[in-house]
Amino acid sequence: LRKRSDTLLTWERPNPLSSKLRQFCTRLNRVPTFLRVWVKPNSWIGRLVLFLIFISGVAFMCSGVTYIYGGNGAEEPYPLNGQYSQFTLLTMTYDARLWNLKMFIRHYSKCSSVKEIVVVWNKGMVPEPSEFDSAVPVRIRVEEQNSLNNRFKVDPLIKTRAVLELDDDIMMTCDDVERGFKVWREHPDRIVGFYPRLVDGNPLKYRAENYARKKKGYNMILTGAAFLDTQFAFSRYWSEEAKAGRTLVDKLFNCEDVLLNYVYANSSSSSSVEYVKPAWAIDTSKFSGAAISRNTNVHYQKRSECLAKFAELYGSLANRKSKFKQRKDGWDV
Structure with missing residues (x-):
């Protein structure tokens, strides 16, 4: 040759929804600080709140994985100059x-x-x-x-x-x-x-x-x-x-x-x-x-x-x- 050549979960779309989603996630990141102040883990109410948060997180993750793995997944192909290929x-x-x-x-x-x-x-x-x-x-x-x-x-x-x-x-x-x-x-x-x-x-x-x-x-x-x-x-x-x-x-x-x-x-x-x-x-x-x-x-x-x-x-x-x-x-x- 002549001299001259890890990934994390990504879930943004290039549309206005992505900016709203980023704002939501920024607010969501502040939740742990809020919880430490207002939720007492040693109390039964605190444990119940944390349990419900955990269950919600698992459900959210499972729905995301289901979206990727599930369904028929066969979105329509994009033609180029009216032609399709494989x-x-x-x-x-x-x-x-x-x-x-x-x-x-x-x-x-x-x-x-x-x-x-x-x-x-x-x-x-x-x-x-x-x-x-x-x-x-x-x-x-x-x-x-x-x-x-x-x-x-x-x-x-x-x-x-x-x-x-x-x-x-x-x-x-x-x-x-x-x-x-x-x-x-x-x-x-x-x-x-x-x-x-x-x-x-x-x-x-x-x-x-x-x-x-x-x-x-x-x-x-x-x-x-x-x-x-x-x-x-x-x-x-x-x-x-x-x-x-x-x-x-x-x-x-x-x-x-x-x-x-x-x-x-x-x-x-x-x-x-x-x-x-x-x-x-x-x-x-x-x-x-x-x-x-x-x-x-x-x-x-x-x-x-x-x-x-x-x-x-x-x-x-x-x-x-x-x-x-x-x-x-x-x-x-």
């Missing part, structure tokens, strides 16, 4: 996350534009496709080595140009997925996804999305939820030029998404990433012990190490900043 959904997992995968497939298989779901199986007892409740074909691709590089392996059995790379612990609405697919069809040469990051500074440091928001721009899209051109992305990722990067990915068991961003940036003189804001996004790994990157500090340290190495190998991303709020439809606020 994509392949690809996720990578292993046996300890099977319970999550079943819910994942049940939900996303009902999204209108999904043609097939490909499960990259990295380790453990391989399930049968018949174990999944799916509205579309499910293919399990068993890998010999447990490597994050398998996510972008060239797969001649994929029949669509577009692939949605989606972590098995990310749940969002089908409407968000369909909007992302429409944006990718407008810019098929870009990584189009839902989790932006900004890489800058000296030394380079990996930071969360709020840093990109503060700086009003981004130059990286995490591929835990992103649309790609399967032929371009996979062939470039497995090129000889990217071999040193793949070696580091295996060494740290991290950063495959960071490497792909550098690969894309190195192949284009224009913007190589595009952001779409999801209305809802739930990271279900927060509810299990099978998360890949539960230790945030260690995770971020590894990714900062990757940034330094990839910049040395492939050049900087610092001068490739894209701004939020550039789309007329408001999908990138």
Whole structure:
């Protein structure tokens, strides 16, 4: 390559409702202080009030999860120039996350534009496709080595140009997925996804999305939820030029998404990433012990190490900043 590349619950929509919702949440955050003053936990009334608050919180959370997992989920696709298309959904997992995968497939298989779901199986007892409740074909691709590089392996059995790379612990609405697919069809040469990051500074440091928001721009899209051109992305990722990067990915068991961003940036003189804001996004790994990157500090340290190495190998991303709020439809606020 020539020199030139974590999520919490989000529930805002780009409309006036979101501002009212933010105001409500701000007021809600003040409730604990109010309760400490007016509710006495040692009294039976205090315990009753706290119990009712707890039950209400559980009910609210369950209704949110039901909204994501339940229903038919098959919102209408968005046409581009009057035409519709389909994509392949690809996720990578292993046996300890099977319970999550079943819910994942049940939900996303009902999204209108999904043609097939490909499960990259990295380790453990391989399930049968018949174990999944799916509205579309499910293919399990068993890998010999447990490597994050398998996510972008060239797969001649994929029949669509577009692939949605989606972590098995990310749940969002089908409407968000369909909007992302429409944006990718407008810019098929870009990584189009839902989790932006900004890489800058000296030394380079990996930071969360709020840093990109503060700086009003981004130059990286995490591929835990992103649309790609399967032929371009996979062939470039497995090129000889990217071999040193793949070696580091295996060494740290991290950063495959960071490497792909550098690969894309190195192949284009224009913007190589595009952001779409999801209305809802739930990271279900927060509810299990099978998360890949539960230790945030260690995770971020590894990714900062990757940034330094990839910049040395492939050049900087610092001068490739894209701004939020550039789309007329408001999908990138």
